[in-house]
Amino acid sequence: MSTLRQARGDISKNMKALKLEARKFSDSIYTMKGISKKTVEEHLKLYQGYVNKYNEIQDKLASLTADDLSKANQVYSTVRELKTELSFAWGGVVNHEIYFNHLGGAGGKPTGTLFAQIEKDFGSYDSYIADLKATGIAARGWVWTAWNYREKRLCNYLGDSQNTYPMWYVSPILAMDTYEHAYFIDYGVNRASYIQAFFDNLNWDAVETIFAKTSGIK
Ligand SMILES: [Fe+2]
Numbered sequence: 001m002s003t004l005r006q007a008r009g010d011i012s013k014n015m016k017a018l019k020l021e022a023r024k025f026s027d028s029i030y031t032m033k034g035i036s037k038k039t040v041e042e043h044l045k046l047y048q049g050y051v052n053k054y055n056e057i058q059d060k061l062a063s064l065t066a067d068d069l070s071k072a073n074q075v076y077s078t079v080r081e082l083k084t085e086l087s088f089a090w091g092g093v094v095n096h097e098i099y100f101n102h103l104g105g106a107g108g109k110p111t112g113t114l115f116a117q118i119e120k121d122f123g124s125y126d127s128y129i130a131d132l133k134a135t136g137i138a139a140r141g142w143v144w145t146a147w148n149y150r151e152k153r154l155c156n157y158l159g160d161s162q163n164t165y166p167m168w169y170v171s172p173i174l175a176m177d178t179y180e181h182a183y184f185i186d187y188g189v190n191r192a193s194y195i196q197a198f199f200d201n202l203n204w205d206a207v208e209t210i211f212a213k214t215s216g217i218k
Contacts, residue, residue, distance in 0.1 A: 017062035022051045023097055028104030034197030035103070039185045046181060047100070050092030057086045084163075091162025095142055098175035098210070105203025113217050114208045121153045129199070132156045136178050136195045144172035145207075147214045173210040174202075 030037045061082055072079040109115065109125060122128035128145075135143045135156045142159040150169035157172075159165050176198055183194030212218045 017058040019055045020051050020093060022048050025100040026104045029100055032104060032201040034200060036186050043181060047096040050089050054089040054093055057082055057089055087163035095162055095175050098172060099177050102203050102206040103201050105201060107200040107202055110204040110208055114211045117154055133195055136176050139178045141179050143176045145174040146170045146172040171214050173214055174207050
């Protein structure tokens, strides 16, 4: 095989395309108070779309050729397009999995070690909720309560899009979607009422499980 033909060949045969399957969530997400079944159904269509596109991008990354790599460019190129949109698709998948995994609950407050950590890091539970609600109003997409491994504390972070403002040494334990599709059917532009409904339907047990796994604090 000539050098030229080798250069144009599939150089990614050893790169495995990892595929995702859409997860199934608790049936209780379809009977929430203040967040309608219609909103959830439409929202899950978007989640399925992120899974599909993530898999499509994985296939394309696995079949990149030496020719594609040689044309990598910061303005526009196949490599740039795939690498950028991979982060958007991945963000759409994992954020929605956190979101739907901890909805369908009874609201209330967390207990145990998570409650103690919130009071330690925010001064009080009420201060934590006030900060998270304000972060939700200020965001254009996602906000998170996340464990900061380096600072060893919880903090509320604003992300806007699914792949913007990444924070290092940080892993989310709670994800609130403030994109319009999460509430417009039920509340129009009244995002504050949706944010209250989010808390009213939060399953704090699920949040505590992620907190324990993420922080190692039990
Ligand atoms: Fe969403």
